[in-house]
Amino acid sequence: MQASEQLVNQGRAPLPGGQDGMANEGADTVSAAEAKRPALPVVKTGADLLCSLLVEAGVDVIFGYPGGAVLPVYDALFSAPIRHILTRHEQGAVHAAQGYARVTGRPGIVLATSGPGATNLVTGIADAYMDSTPLIVLTGQVATASIGTDAFQEADIVGITTPITKHNYQVRHIEDLPQIVADAFHIATTGRPGPVLIDLPKDVTGGPAARVGLPDPSPLGYRVPTGPDEAAVDAMAAAIAGARRPLLYIGGGIVSSGAAERLRAFARQTRIPVASTLMGLGAFPNDDPLFVGMLGMHGKYAANQAITHCDLLIAFGVRFDDRVTGKLERFSPHSRKIHVDIDQAELGKNVAVEIAVAADVSLAIEALAKRELQPDTAEWIAQINGWHADWPLDAKRGASVLKPQTVIDLLAELTGRAAIVTTDVGQHQMWTALFYPWRAPRQLVTSGGLGTMGYGFPAALGAQVALPDRTVVCVAGDASFQMNIQELQTVMENDLPVKVAIINNGFLGMVRQWQQFFYDKRYAHSRISSPDFVKVAEAFGALGLRARTPQEAEQVIRQALSYDGPVVMDFVVEEEENVFPMVPAGKGTDEMLLDWEEA
Amino acid sequence: MERTMSVLVNDRPGVLARIAGLFSRRGFNIASITVGSSERAECSRMTIVTSGDDRTARQIEAQLLKLIDVLEVEDISAERIVSRELALIKVDTTRETRLEISHILEPFRVAIVDVAHSSITVEVTGDTEKVDALIGLLRPFGVTQIARTGVTAMVRSQTV
16 A cells, blocks of 8 residues: 555656646545545456556546457456546547546556557557656457467557557566556656556456555666756856846646746746747746747747847756757757756757756756846846737737637636646647647646647546546647547546537648648648538537637637536638748748748 | 667567667667677676767667666777677688688688588687678688677776
8 A cells, every 4th residue: 555655646746735736726636536545356367456456556547448358357347446438439548548647647547458459549659658648558468378370459569669658568477467567657657757558468367366465666777867966056057147148948847847836936036038838838827927938830939039049048848849949050059058857868869958967857946946046137038028029929809700819819718717728739739829828737738749630639538537627628620620529429428528619720720831831822632621510519419509700709618618518619710820920840940930921 | 980889688578679679760770789698687788889979879878778678778889898799601612722711711710610512611709800801801712601690798897
């Protein structure tokens, strides 16, 4: 029992007492559930032992889909004190588990059968790996005697997922299972989080077993950096103290290390402006005057100017992704660079940095805060404010045609800026990132690295399972929503009142935008038709609503938010609206297109 | 620049695949890779010969260390190392060439491990340059088969 509590505590968030602000409103119920942990199931088979270990590890819900090779596990789940959410596709299950993990910081648990069940998880596993989302992926496998014979529904899922998991296992002997489960949770949730897969042959889960408690994790060869050493703190402090134009460049590492509160205090204490990646949004409140905005390909003008002109770039929990840096030769050319990341391999991977520190960014910020640094940034902040004034973001309210930006703006206003928001990928994702005023970490759940269409709706489902009392909105594209539309049945079956807002422009909008700019408006196969989303919603038993004007949009959102159940809102928006600013591929961050005439 | 890395790994199924996969996925070159048991129980030592500048070498080292089954990585390129590989070379012989070949072999301290009417098989051990040199000298006689183990290496102990 002690071991399991230790494990749960090693999960990143939400910590009791709350570094992570808003997300903790839901965390209280999570802690309460942990306090009255259910009795462990009776153990007769390997599958029973698995369930017992999962309960000890704090698992309360599994997202899954049954099949032949996992029948023993499903048989054990029949009486185990673990909730199971049956999705309508394994891809839905893995994205739902990602949504659960992203809003809680605890690992999402996925279960699928061998062969096609397992391979249907691959996109979600790759997505979780790119975005450092903790997952425990349990897959059935054919019996050990059949492995390697091309048996029915056999796939080498360990081989397939080796490059897209933090680690993976195949349990060949039941006596290995307790240590594997303990190590898997430890690896998934510590350091840079990520997905860990456990492949379970049918004879191992179906064979006999006796209860074994969850052991302490001891993965030989696994190491996690802790705080920075004094020399590193000295070097960072000296650089910051001497900087005139310092810029904090923050990302998902701030969220996963639970460093948001420390970051806020540090930025305010030092008066250093903050620019965020897509994955870092919410870690620093948008309404803080020090917030410069999202940076990168569709970053704010001021943020991309700031990163180009800063003299010290303080990169915390980021990985210098190409969507942020643009052309590397033009990236932040005048700055010295500090890079703190818990993943040593990210240091110097894409961009050479002067001060590279492999450390938990939360502990690094804590150590730096003690130095009470006071660089003189007044002139620099004034310069940034000038850029804000030069090219502010315009939500374009009041026009008679419904602009996608207006929908996001209205959603933010009417949800009190407090919703959990998930997105798919493309134009609507960028508008959501730019126009929703983020207040708290874990508020935005989006597919950043892999860019997975069809992610948002199942992720919203998982987020709603984790935080039943929160408003969860999925901003989707008309094309993206069609990729996992079948999960409407899952939200109906489980009474999950997810609100879907489809930004319906009749196109694969971002593809069309690129075709407009770079392929001479040859819109090859980016025009996409949709079913009547209102009727689709109604067929599933959900509420379907449609809006074509700003006035209708406001009414529809109000109606959706007051409705106790799943809602699909179809916002028919201007078809050829573009996302600006835009840094074209292969250009520097200072070479932004600000409108179509310029492109 | 050629690099030699000595890597201690857990002796578990699939470890070689993880490492080979990492190299191919990230576009790192493998000139040779050897695996065998090490001084530690349940651990194997791999010697990987690769190439790249300092930044690439640091990246290879960091990416290897991220693998759970990798316990230690040492870039021993800059060290004083003992580096050896073994090769078996089958070369055509005739009555006329046999004597000339044995003169060539003499300074290489090789073992002749198989003799037939029209060929001999030679076992040579040494660093890569020595093995390359011997193969080069034997080629004119007709080398029909070569099997090389790849390099295994170790840092020399301090002598003083």
